[in-house]
Amino acid sequence: MYKAATIKDIARALDVSPSTVSRALRDSHEVGTETKQKVLEYARQINYHYNPAALSLRSRRSYSIGIMVADVANSFFSQTINGIESIAYERGYNVIITQSHDSYEREVINMEHLANRSVDGLLISMSAQTVDYAHVTRLHEQGLPIVFFDRILSDIDTFKVTTDNFRSAYNATEALIKKGYRNIAHLANAPQLSITTERLNGYKAALADNDIPFNENLLRHCYNGGRDEQEVEQAVNSILSAADKPDALFIASDRISTACIRALNQIKGADELAIIGFSNSDVVDLLSPRISYIRQRAFEMGQIAIEMLIKLIESKYPVYEFETKLLEAEVYWQK
Amino acid sequence: MYKAATIKDIARALDVSPSTVSRALRDSHEVGTETKQKVLEYARQINYHYNPAALSLRSRRSYSIGIMVADVANSFFSQTINGIESIAYERGYNVIITQSHDSYEREVINMEHLANRSVDGLLISMSAQTVDYAHVTRLHEQGLPIVFFDRILSDIDTFKVTTDNFRSAYNATEALIKKGYRNIAHLANAPQLSITTERLNGYKAALADNDIPFNENLLRHCYNGGRDEQEVEQAVNSILSAADKPDALFIASDRISTACIRALNQIKGADELAIIGFSNSDVVDLLSPRISYIRQRAFEMGQIAIEMLIKLIESKYPVYEFETKLLEAEVYWQK
DNA sequence: GTGAAAGCGCTAACAC
DNA sequence: GTGTTAGCGCTTTCAC
Numbered sequence: 050m051y052k053a054a055t056i057k058d059i060a061r062a063l064d065v066s067p068s069t070v071s072r073a074l075r076d077s078h079e080v081g082t083e084t085k086q087k088v089l090e091y092a093r094q095i096n097y098h099y100n101p102a103a104l105s106l107r108s109r110r111s112y113s114i115g116i117m118v119a120d121v122a123n124s125f126f127s128q129t130i131n132g133i134e135s136i137a138y139e140r141g142y143n144v145i146i147t148q149s150h151d152s153y154e155r156e157v158i159n160m161e162h163l164a165n166r167s168v169d170g171l172l173i174s175m176s177a178q179t180v181d182y183a184h185v186t187r188l189h190e191q192g193l194p195i196v197f198f199d200r201i202l203s204d205i206d207t208f209k210v211t212t213d214n215f216r217s218a219y220n221a222t223e224a225l226i227k228k229g230y231r232n233i234a235h236l237a238n239a240p241q242l243s244i245t246t247e248r249l250n251g252y253k254a255a256l257a258d259n260d261i262p263f264n265e266n267l268l269r270h271c272y273n274g275g276r277d278e279q280e281v282e283q284a285v286n287s288i289l290s291a292a293d294k295p296d297a298l299f300i301a302s303d304r305i306s307t308a309c310i311r312a313l314n315q316i317k318g319a320d321e322l323a324i325i326g327f328s329n330s331d332v333v334d335l336l337s338p339r340i341s342y343i344r345q346r347a348f349e350m351g352q353i354a355i356e357m358l359i360k361l362i363e364s365k366y367p368v369y370e371f372e373t374k375l376l377e378a379e380v381y382w383q384k
Numbered sequence: 385m386y387k388a389a390t391i392k393d394i395a396r397a398l399d400v401s402p403s404t405v406s407r408a409l410r411d412s413h414e415v416g417t418e419t420k421q422k423v424l425e426y427a428r429q430i431n432y433h434y435n436p437a438a439l440s441l442r443s444r445r446s447y448s449i450g451i452m453v454a455d456v457a458n459s460f461f462s463q464t465i466n467g468i469e470s471i472a473y474e475r476g477y478n479v480i481i482t483q484s485h486d487s488y489e490r491e492v493i494n495m496e497h498l499a500n501r502s503v504d505g506l507l508i509s510m511s512a513q514t515v516d517y518a519h520v521t522r523l524h525e526q527g528l529p530i531v532f533f534d535r536i537l538s539d540i541d542t543f544k545v546t547t548d549n550f551r552s553a554y555n556a557t558e559a560l561i562k563k564g565y566r567n568i569a570h571l572a573n574a575p576q577l578s579i580t581t582e583r584l585n586g587y588k589a590a591l592a593d594n595d596i597p598f599n600e601n602l603l604r605h606c607y608n609g610g611r612d613e614q615e616v617e618q619a620v621n622s623i624l625s626a627a628d629k630p631d632a633l634f635i636a637s638d639r640i641s642t643a644c645i646r647a648l649n650q651i652k653g654a655d656e657l658a659i660i661g662f663s664n665s666d667v668v669d670l671l672s673p674r675i676s677y678i679r680q681r682a683f684e685m686g687q688i689a690i691e692m693l694i695k696l697i698e699s700k701y702p703v704y705e706f707e708t709k710l711l712e713a714e715v716y717w718q719k
Numbered sequence: 720g721t722g723a724a725a726g727c728g729c730t731a732a733c734a735c
Numbered sequence: 736g737t738g739t740t741a742g743c744g745c746t747t748t749c750a751c
Contacts, residue, residue: 122666148466400737443729
């Protein structure tokens with residue numbers, strides 16, 4: 050098996066001490082220019098790379114960060130991950146991705162796992178099922194740097210970045226109203242998620258500002274975040290067979306959107322229904338029935354999140370000033 | 385900042401030596417049962433976890449493996465990753481995912497990166513752009529365990545797992561023929577990919593076995609693997625305006641399928657066209673125009689790949705017997 | 720400007 | 736059955 054070159058190898062070859070080599074490689078000023086050149090040149094030549102395990106052991110840093118998302122298969126999350134990686138690699142961190150699949154147990158186990166793997170920090174989007182935050186709070190209190198993105202936790206004081214969900218929902222709902230729709234139903238996500246409340250509130254506010262009373266019968270929560278297609282199907286069916294049948298539908302997430310569309314394909318006479326939903330899918334424009342969509346700036350969200358995290362990790366002093374950044378989403382009308 | 389407990393801490397607290405603690409934790413038989421109990425109990429109590437950096441430094445193993453895919457946003461790959469992780473975590477490995485985005489440069493850089501991060505092994509699905517394998521060969525020759533999945537490299541002798549692309553393409557094509565279609569066009573992937581050739585050969589064989597001459601005019605390669613929508617659009621247009629207009633279309637990949645469908649939405653009179661394509665998307669059944677699809681066993685492929693890799697990594701002796709495993713794919717007819 | 724030595728957390732000879 | 740010691744690759748005092 051191949052054995053990588055070490056600092057000692059370089060030191061021996063160049064007849065200097067390991068410490069000098071180390072200094073030269075770190076570009077320290079307390080090394081002679083000539084020696085530094087020599088070392089750098091030779092290191093390049095033999096394709097030297099530092100040993101991350103040794104570095105970690107000494108520095109008590111792993112140069113890896115953990116990501117916790119519901120699902121990489123979700124377009125929104127995969128775009129966020131792309132954003133995260135684009136910065137992380139550049140800054141010398143690698144990234145360990147774990148998926149909760151929206152299960153509380155998996156979230157706890159995975160976070161435990163990441164902490165034991167001694168990541169330098171955590172980027173978290175909460176699972177839909179989680180109501181008890183003890184596992185997050187514990188790590189946070191132990192001093193592990195954590196940044197929340199997308200599905201954030203208001204109780205924990207740290208950096209956060211998410212979409213301006215209130216405003217996005219407000220805008221989408223109001224646009225539907227301006228187009229003449231009055232009975233606008235809302236398929237909401239699991240109620241414990243931050244994004245659910247924010248989007249629901251935006252929807253309600255737009256109704257109120259346009260003198261449309263909020264109608265409880267036009268609201269359904271999907272407790273499994275659209276994972277359970279039956280649940281969505283039932284919600285769609287019951288909402289469409291209500292006395293005050295909706296003329297428009299506002300859907301709170303990607304997964305629920307597709308499950309809903311699948312359900313609508315089974316239903317006759319839903320053609321006049323105007324549909325708008327959150328979606329970052331790259332095929333949403335090809336779905337039938339047609340659906341207008343709200344697209345979040347996922348890639349950018351990932352970039353901002355990782356930059357916040359690296360700031361936390363590399364800060365020399367404890368940070369007490371935290372920011373919650375909100376990103377605008379864009380609405381795309383179809384049909 | 386929180387400081388994790390070490391073996392020394394346990395040793396001091398229990399008034400034994402570090403090596404005894406180490407042995408007890410490893411469940412060695414050369415430790416007294418009583419001592420072992422005591423150590424285990426105390427370790428649990430103070431929530432001891434070994435330090436991965438120290439372990440890596442000593443064992444020259446990182447307990448992490450690298451994955452190289454084109455894109456996590458691709459359903460096929462995200463399902464494969466799920467399969468890989470399901471086994472890897474259980475076996476104490478974590479997983480570093482990198483994406484080539486089908487670019488040769490990114491593939492080289494990422495593999496370099498992974499190797500420097502001293503992963504214990506690599507799981508690779510080749511980028512569509514890659515024609516020069518030197519970077520892979522080099523690592524392979526240095527003794528880094530490598531397993532190929534999906535887009536494999538026949539020149540390198542190691543474990544491989546992929547779909548039985550020949551058979552899948554053959555079956556899909558033959559089924560179209562049995563349904564009465566004769567002018568079956570094929571939108572192929574980048575020609576340097578193993579899967580491209582295998583699928584193309586399956587298509588040709590089915591034609592031949594049914595006495596339909598292969599028609600060069602009905603074949604188009606998408607050199608960018610469907611990433612370049614314009615390229616796909618041009619291919620579709622040119623193929624549909626050919627003298628011998630096709631009555632059916634067989635598409636070689638997920639990405640090309642969706643790009644093709646997007647193109648077809650712009651074209652009048654493509655309604656009678658029967659379409660079948662490789663796809664692991666979970667919304668493929670909702671796309672319009674309707675498309676039949678070939679679904680690969682992605683999750684299982686990931687599981688098999690990681691098991692092969694772990695076998696390689698943990699083998700005490702060099703392995704010379706390699707297997708290439710082929711998985712069946714399933715066809716789903718629509719409309 | 721450079722070197723020697725110690726130590727990060729862990730394990731494997733080697734003693735006893 | 737248990738302890739002592741050395742060393743994995745690296746950096747950082749502390750000397751000189």
